[in-house]
Amino acid sequence: MSNFHFDLQHRDAATGARRGVFVTPHGPVQTPGFMPVGTQGTVKGVTIDQVAATGAHMILGNTYHLALRPGHETVRRLGGLHAMCGWEGPILTDSGGFQVFSLGEINKVTEHAATFRSHIDGRIVELTPERSIEIQEALGSDVAMVLDHVIALPADTGAVTDAMERSIRWAKRCLEYANSDLQAKFAIVQGGLDETLRAQCARELTSMDFDGYAVGGLSVGEESSEMYRVTAATTEHLPADHPRYLMGVGRPIDLLENVARGIDLFDCVMPTRNGRNSIAFTDAGPVKLRNAVHREDRRPVEQGCPCIACRHSRGYIRHLFNAGEMLGPILLSIHNLTYYQRLMSETRSAIEADRFEEFRREKIAGWNSATTPSEATGSGAQ
Amino acid sequence: MSNFHFDLQHRDAATGARRGVFVTPHGPVQTPGFMPVGTQGTVKGVTIDQVAATGAHMILGNTYHLALRPGHETVRRLGGLHAMCGWEGPILTDSGGFQVFSLGEINKVTEHAATFRSHIDGRIVELTPERSIEIQEALGSDVAMVLDHVIALPADTGAVTDAMERSIRWAKRCLEYANSDLQAKFAIVQGGLDETLRAQCARELTSMDFDGYAVGGLSVGEESSEMYRVTAATTEHLPADHPRYLMGVGRPIDLLENVARGIDLFDCVMPTRNGRNSIAFTDAGPVKLRNAVHREDRRPVEQGCPCIACRHSRGYIRHLFNAGEMLGPILLSIHNLTYYQRLMSETRSAIEADRFEEFRREKIAGWNSATTPSEATGSGAQ
Ligand SMILES: [Zn+2]
Ligand SMILES: [Zn+2]
Numbered sequence: 220m221s222n223f224h225f226d227l228q229h230r231d232a233a234t235g236a237r238r239g240v241f242v243t244p245h246g247p248v249q250t251p252g253f254m255p256v257g258t259q260g261t262v263k264g265v266t267i268d269q270v271a272a273t274g275a276h277m278i279l280g281n282t283y284h285l286a287l288r289p290g291h292e293t294v295r296r297l298g299g300l301h302a303m304c305g306w307e308g309p310i311l312t313d314s315g316g317f318q319v320f321s322l323g324e325i326n327k328v329t330e331h332a333a334t335f336r337s338h339i340d341g342r343i344v345e346l347t348p349e350r351s352i353e354i355q356e357a358l359g360s361d362v363a364m365v366l367d368h369v370i371a372l373p374a375d376t377g378a379v380t381d382a383m384e385r386s387i388r389w390a391k392r393c394l395e396y397a398n399s400d401l402q403a404k405f406a407i408v409q410g411g412l413d414e415t416l417r418a419q420c421a422r423e424l425t426s427m428d429f430d431g432y433a434v435g436g437l438s439v440g441e442e443s444s445e446m447y448r449v450t451a452a453t454t455e456h457l458p459a460d461h462p463r464y465l466m467g468v469g470r471p472i473d474l475l476e477n478v479a480r481g482i483d484l485f486d487c488v489m490p491t492r493n494g495r496n497s498i499a500f501t502d503a504g505p506v507k508l509r510n511a512v513h514r515e516d517r518r519p520v521e522q523g524c525p526c527i528a529c530r531h532s533r534g535y536i537r538h539l540f541n542a543g544e545m546l547g548p549i550l551l552s553i554h555n556l557t558y559y560q561r562l563m564s565e566t567r568s569a570i571e572a573d574r575f576e577e578f579r580r581e582k583i584a585g586w587n588s589a590t591t592p593s594e595a596t597g598s599g600a601q
Numbered sequence: 602m603s604n605f606h607f608d609l610q611h612r613d614a615a616t617g618a619r620r621g622v623f624v625t626p627h628g629p630v631q632t633p634g635f636m637p638v639g640t641q642g643t644v645k646g647v648t649i650d651q652v653a654a655t656g657a658h659m660i661l662g663n664t665y666h667l668a669l670r671p672g673h674e675t676v677r678r679l680g681g682l683h684a685m686c687g688w689e690g691p692i693l694t695d696s697g698g699f700q701v702f703s704l705g706e707i708n709k710v711t712e713h714a715a716t717f718r719s720h721i722d723g724r725i726v727e728l729t730p731e732r733s734i735e736i737q738e739a740l741g742s743d744v745a746m747v748l749d750h751v752i753a754l755p756a757d758t759g760a761v762t763d764a765m766e767r768s769i770r771w772a773k774r775c776l777e778y779a780n781s782d783l784q785a786k787f788a789i790v791q792g793g794l795d796e797t798l799r800a801q802c803a804r805e806l807t808s809m810d811f812d813g814y815a816v817g818g819l820s821v822g823e824e825s826s827e828m829y830r831v832t833a834a835t836t837e838h839l840p841a842d843h844p845r846y847l848m849g850v851g852r853p854i855d856l857l858e859n860v861a862r863g864i865d866l867f868d869c870v871m872p873t874r875n876g877r878n879s880i881a882f883t884d885a886g887p888v889k890l891r892n893a894v895h896r897e898d899r900r901p902v903e904q905g906c907p908c909i910a911c912r913h914s915r916g917y918i919r920h921l922f923n924a925g926e927m928l929g930p931i932l933l934s935i936h937n938l939t940y941y942q943r944l945m946s947e948t949r950s951a952i953e954a955d956r957f958e959e960f961r962r963e964k965i966a967g968w969n970s971a972t973t974p975s976e977a978t979g980s981g982a983q
Contacts, residue, residue, distance in 0.1 A: 304913075535642070538671040
């Protein structure tokens with residue numbers, strides 16, 4: 220498809236890390252890259268110019284949430300998701316699959332559709348693969364994800380296989396229904412923690428004409444080592460000339476470990492969710508600003524960070540959380556988004572210089588240097 | 602005092618309106634001017650660069666709140682209020698008098714001090730005039746307000762007189778105790794709704810060496826016409842070459858009516874409090890964005906407004922409130938602060954051009970043009 224392409228510019232000498240550019244009608248996305256999550260048409264607590272100032276190239280919107288509220292037809296009448304949010308860069312929308320299974324109060328899956336009860340007003344909603352694409356076309360995102368059948372893990376092999384095979388059939392239906400040259404289509408590889416199923420799913424999806432491939436169904440409670448193993452087993456079956464997106468991941472260490480296994484794109488609510496909870500990501504590991512130890516600390520959250528939070532002292536930010544002021548969550552959300560973007564920018568430079576392996580080792584040593592265990596929480600779901 | 606002076610540049614031909622500049626060590630304040638309220642060391646929901654972008658020259662901090670949390674000695678150790686907040690312009694701090702009487706759970710006034718129970722942790726706190734100045738010097742504000750004895754209205758003349766006379770004695774103690782050439786001292790005229798008491802209080806305070814004069818004890822539930830009458834009866838006894846500050850006021854119309862009666866400075870929580878409640882101030886009166894009528898409205902809150910909220914549609918802002926997103930309160934707080942600053946900027950231009958009377962008439966006609974009655978709420982207290 221001529222409106223989108225992926226330039227693979229450099230492969231790291233020692234790992235599976237890749238440096239690329241994913242070109243979209245709303246501009247290029249430098250990869251490896253991290254997408255801030257704008258669940259309901261806003262990155263929580265952050266104005267759109269502040270999102271841009273963190274260095275983000277592409278943001279994510281949630282089909283499930285936007286279809287229920289304000290409604291995708293309302294978004295369309297407000298000019299589409301770009302105009303509504305004021306975001307001029309590319310936007311990726313998920314398919315709603317993950318939220319249907321994690322937020323919908325009841326849900327029933329047939330070959331035709333996923334049916335669920337809205338968590339907002341209780342009405343029954345039917346989501347077919349075709350409907351998911353129709354909604355995403357109304358939203359006007361640059362990248363649409365196919366609807367997939369997500370199941371909770373652990374599950375027996377029969378159930379994982381069944382959901383994986385349905386996800387392939389649904390991906391095909393999405394591709395056949397899609398009608399916009401201005402919207403790339405990404406398939407989602409499922410298959411649980413089973414490498415054989417992942418390989419099979421990847422092979423079948425790559426035989427179709429998708430613009431990119433996602434690894435789905437991870438960061439749902441499995442051990443990190445399991446996640447890394449499955450990522451590696453999946454990416455080895457994906458074509459080198461298409462972007463690869465690991466959905467809903469994750470902690471800073473997860474980003475580096477999965478970049479090493481060939482992933483190009485990430486999204487996660489961790490930077491904003493942890494920021495609202497007074498936890499800042501730094502090169503020395505997570506710092507909980509609400510703690511009394513920061514009361515009269517004049518140092519910034521992180522020396523050398525260019526974000527607006529780091530113009531203030533830790534003592535001030537601690538006071539803001541202590542006093543229940545909105546500015547605390549606002550500032551730490553901005554700091555954390557800036558931290559994630561800086562991590563991705565440094566990652567890209569390290570890959571270009573063929574020193575990603577060394578870079579990863581140094582970063583991980585820094586994160587582990589903190590005297591207290593990690594306080595960050597909430598990887599995974601939107 | 603050489604570090605502060607007030608240049609009265611122009612008097613309106615037809616009203617008591619004045620155009621001036623109040624010069625402080627942290628820069629000039631163009632008057633008439635409006636100060637956003639930063640109760641706990643932050644203008645609620647707004648980053649300090651966003652406050653500056655609204656056009657504000659001077660902000661207000663609350664002595665009562667900051668002394669209790671994080672504590673004025675903590676503020677001092679964090680570099681003072683300017684460094685802590687990152688605000689490079691002038692700051693005015695109130696004395697704590699108003700909050701002691703409106704928020705303290707019990708309070709007792711003797712000639713020596715006001716004693717109250719903290720609304721945060723229940724401890725007993727004694728606030729003397731000297732202590733109020735000591736706290737404000739620790740905060741490092743450019744303007745300190747004297748501690749006054751605030752009473753609830755209506756009250757009998759004896760009680761009003763008693764509180765007014767104590768306020769004068771306390772003002773004198775503040776002036777004698779104060780020890781910083783870098784901090785201007787403003788007296789507060791009390792006297793309830795009684796013009797004779799107001800005149801007496803003004804005469805006695807202006808016989809001392811204050812840098813400016815405030816009108817206190819208004820916007821506490823009295824009719825607007827009463828407020829305007831008392832303002833006029835007070836300002837006529839104040840020296841022309843000192844700035845005049847009407848505390849805790851108010852609605853846009855209150856600003857213009859009191860400018861016409863010789864007021865130079867205002868502060869109020871209305872722009873941010875109403876913004877958090879989905880109400881936007883506009884030239885056509887207040888607009889409640891949460892209302893369903895705005896659902897698919899592509900127009901901005903106010904055409905021609907340069908604020909970042911007005912880059913978005915009313916429909917988007919309605920969605921943000923409907924979805925409980927922080928960005929709704931953030932954007933409307935910024936819009937309303939921008940609106941108040943623009944109103945003051947236009948007021949200054951109108952005075953310079955000797956057309957303030959006409960300007961006021963036009964603005965009021967616009968505000969009254971809305972088809973629904975005013976929905977704005979919450980004038981007065983911090
Ligand atoms: Zn920072
Ligand atoms: Zn505006």
